[in-house]
C-alpha cells in the first residue's frame with residue numbers, strides 16, 4: 001500500500017500558493033492511488049523545539065546507554081523520522097522566506113537529520129540513509145529567481161533543499177516552482193496565476209504515474 005507524506009510550511013494557509021499546490025498534488029495522488037494513505041504533517045501546527053546541548057548529547061549517546069530523559073528528548077525526532085521511513089513518496093511545500101526556507105521547515109530539518117538514522121559517516125564518508133523515496137518540492141517565491149536572472153544568486157531555497165536531501169540519500173527529486181507570487185498582491189487574478197502551476201503538478205504526477213505502470 002503506497003504511502004505519501006504531505007508536508008506544508010506556509011503560515012498563510014488559505015492565501016498560500018505552496019499549500020494550494022501541494023493540496024492539488026495530494027488530491028490527484030489519492031485519485032491515482034486509491035489504495036494509498038497520506039500522512040499529513042503541517043509544520044505550522046507542529047511544535048518543534050530547536051536543538052539544544054542536551055539534544056545533541058542524547059543523539060551522540062549510544063542508543064542502549066540513553067537515559068529515559070534522553071529518549072524523551074529524542075521522541076519527537078524519532079517520530080518525524082518514522083514518518084519519512086514509513087512513506088514511499090513525499091510532497092513538501094516550501095515558501096521562500098528571506099531568501100531561504102521558513103523557520104518551521106528548518107526546525108523540522110534539524111530534527112530529521114540524525115547521524116546513524118538518516119545519514120552516516122562510515123569510513124569518514126557521508127552516506128545518506130533515506131533510500132528509494134521519491135520527493136516533490138513545491139516552492140513559492142514572491143520574486144523571480146530563474147537561472148540567468150540578476151536575482152538567481154539570492155535563491156537559497158532550491159540549492160539548499162537539493163543538497164540537504166541529496167546528502168540524506170534522495171536521488172528521485174523534482175522541484176516545481178511558482179515564482180512571482182508577489183503579483184497576486186498587485187491585482188493579478190489568482191486562478192490565472194495558479195493555472196500553469198496546477199498544470200505542472202498534474203503533468204508531473206501523470207508522468208510519474210505512467211512510469212509506475
Ligand SMILES: Cc1cc2nc3c(=O)[nH]c(=O)nc-3n(C[C@H](O)[C@H](O)[C@H](O)COP(=O)(O)O)c2cc1C
Nearest residue numbers: 010016017018095096097098099140141142143181
Ligand atoms: C516572512 C516572509 C518572508 C518572505 N521573504 C521573501 C523573500 O526573501 N523573497 C521573495 O521573493 N519572497 C519572499 N516572501 C514572499 C513569499 O515567498 C511569497 O509570498 C510566497 O508565495 C510564499 O509562499 P506561500 O504563498 O505558500 O506562503 C516572503 C514572505 C514572507 C511571509
